Amino acid sequence: MGEMEQMKKEADGLKTQIEAARKAVADTTMSAASAAVAPAPRVQLKTRRTLKGHLAKIYAMHWATDSRLMVSASQDGKLLIWDSHSGNKINAVPLKSSWVMTCSYAPSGNLVASGGLDNMCTVYNLKTPVVKTVKELDAHTGYLACCRFLSDSEILTASGDTTCALWDIESGKQKTVFLNHVGDCMCLSLSPDMNTFISGACDSLAKLWDVRDGTCKQTFQGHTSDVNAISFFHNGNTVITGSDDCTCKMFDLRADQEVISYQDAQLNAGVTSLALSVSGRLMFAGYDDFNCNIWDTLKGEKVGVLSGHDNRVSCTGVPPDGMCVCTGSWDSFLKIWN
Amino acid sequence: MSNNNAVGSLAVAQKAVKQLRLEASVRRIKVSQAAMDLRNFCLQNATKDPLLMGVPSGDNPFRPPKSCTIF
Numbered sequence: 001m002g003e004m005e006q007m008k009k010e011a012d013g014l015k016t017q018i019e020a021a022r023k024a025v026a027d028t029t030m031s032a033a034s035a036a037v038a039p040a041p042r043v044q045l046k047t048r049r050t051l052k053g054h055l056a057k058i059y060a061m062h063w064a065t066d067s068r069l070m071v072s073a074s075q076d077g078k079l080l081i082w083d084s085h086s087g088n089k090i091n092a093v094p095l096k097s098s099w100v101m102t103c104s105y106a107p108s109g110n111l112v113a114s115g116g117l118d119n120m121c122t123v124y125n126l127k128t129p130v131v132k133t134v135k136e137l138d139a140h141t142g143y144l145a146c147c148r149f150l151s152d153s154e155i156l157t158a159s160g161d162t163t164c165a166l167w168d169i170e171s172g173k174q175k176t177v178f179l180n181h182v183g184d185c186m187c188l189s190l191s192p193d194m195n196t197f198i199s200g201a202c203d204s205l206a207k208l209w210d211v212r213d214g215t216c217k218q219t220f221q222g223h224t225s226d227v228n229a230i231s232f233f234h235n236g237n238t239v240i241t242g243s244d245d246c247t248c249k250m251f252d253l254r255a256d257q258e259v260i261s262y263q264d265a266q267l268n269a270g271v272t273s274l275a276l277s278v279s280g281r282l283m284f285a286g287y288d289d290f291n292c293n294i295w296d297t298l299k300g301e302k303v304g305v306l307s308g309h310d311n312r313v314s315c316t317g318v319p320p321d322g323m324c325v326c327t328g329s330w331d332s333f334l335k336i337w338n
Numbered sequence: 339m340s341n342n343n344a345v346g347s348l349a350v351a352q353k354a355v356k357q358l359r360l361e362a363s364v365r366r367i368k369v370s371q372a373a374m375d376l377r378n379f380c381l382q383n384a385t386k387d388p389l390l391m392g393v394p395s396g397d398n399p400f401r402p403p404k405s406c407t408i409f
Contacts, residue, residue, distance in 0.1 A: 003348055011351070017362050018361060018362050027368050027369055033369075034373065037377060048400035216360075217361075237372070237376070252373075255367055278383065279390060280376075282390055336400055
């Protein structure tokens with residue numbers, strides 16, 4: 001047998017082995033296991049703030065760790081820094097390229113980053129008298145879909161060139177490149193302990209990576225289209241994904257498989273974004289049909305909806321203190337609900 | 339097919355097999371165990387979840403406190 005045929009035979013054998021091992025531990029489903037749990041209360045949230053200021057579609061938003069400030073990115077070519085409590089704009093950062101797809105607030109509050117069709121991740125210092133560009137991180141050969149700071153010196157990026165990367169901001173160089181996806185990387189989420197992160201891509205897979213050594217530790221299948229949104233649960237053992245296949249799914253890292261799917265026969269719109277409440281019980285998922293649906297993560301049931309936007313909900317975020325949920329839309333507004 | 343292509347494809351296939359071996363070696367726990375841990379986590383943290391419990395207006399930073407009206 002030629003070497004190629006041998007490799008293929010071994011690969012097929014391993015795939016069968018993995019499937020069998022997953023089946024062997026699938027002694028129940030998440031919804032069956034949660035049957036005895038009291039249902040989550042019907043959640044009715046009101047719009048507390050409508051943040052007006054952007055002049056075009058909003059593509060991304062991210063809360064600062066103080067749960068008060070947040071950054072939003074729009075294809076009007078600006079990043080806006082908001083004080084969510086007062087509704088005031090604190091800062092406006094003009095972007096060199098208006099084709100922005102992502103933004104991120106550093107945990108320290110000192111820096112923000114953005115990127116998009118320019119294939120670069122640009123880092124800005126908010127604490128200088130005038131906002132200054134700290135670095136342009138330029139090495140990806142595809143669009144920048146998502147970025148997340150680990151600290152003021154390191155940032156993770158996910159790119160349309162199918163790779164993710166860990167950068168040293170000061171030198172502007174990639175320290176580690178994460179290679180394994182075969183489709184555009186669309187989203188990433190850092191684990192609570194920051195040792196691993198999870199990525200979602202257009203190859204319909206989610207992958208778990210070791211931040212330091214660059215290895216892909218686990219691969220999660222189940223979606224049938226692009227994975228646009230992903231978030232770690234606060235316990236560090238579970239991950240939720242949202243996809244163009246109109247479903248969200250929960251994958252458990254220790255059971256190495258999908259344990260619940262959040263779907264509805266009447267839902268025909270792709271999922272663009274998602275965020276979890278602090279206990280993880282509620283999941284806010286933004287869809288192409290202008291709504292944000294609220295799901296009970298344990299029971300897999302829809303328990304509410306946030307309607308109010310006049311176009312696609314492109315981003316959602318819950319601040320660390322869990323006091324509200326923010327939705328951002330192509331209608332150019334951000335809304336704060338609780 | 340040139341020799342380089344053949345060597346390239348083989349390298350890709352070898353990498354794929356290596357990755358599958360790594361993923362196959364993951365130690366898996368039972369879904370019932372994972373579900374129980376997750377359930378406990380959610381229930382234990384429920385009281386600290388403002389979106390689940392509701393936020394009293396006095397404590398809501400997005401809502402002005404009820405003002406006193408003096409007639």
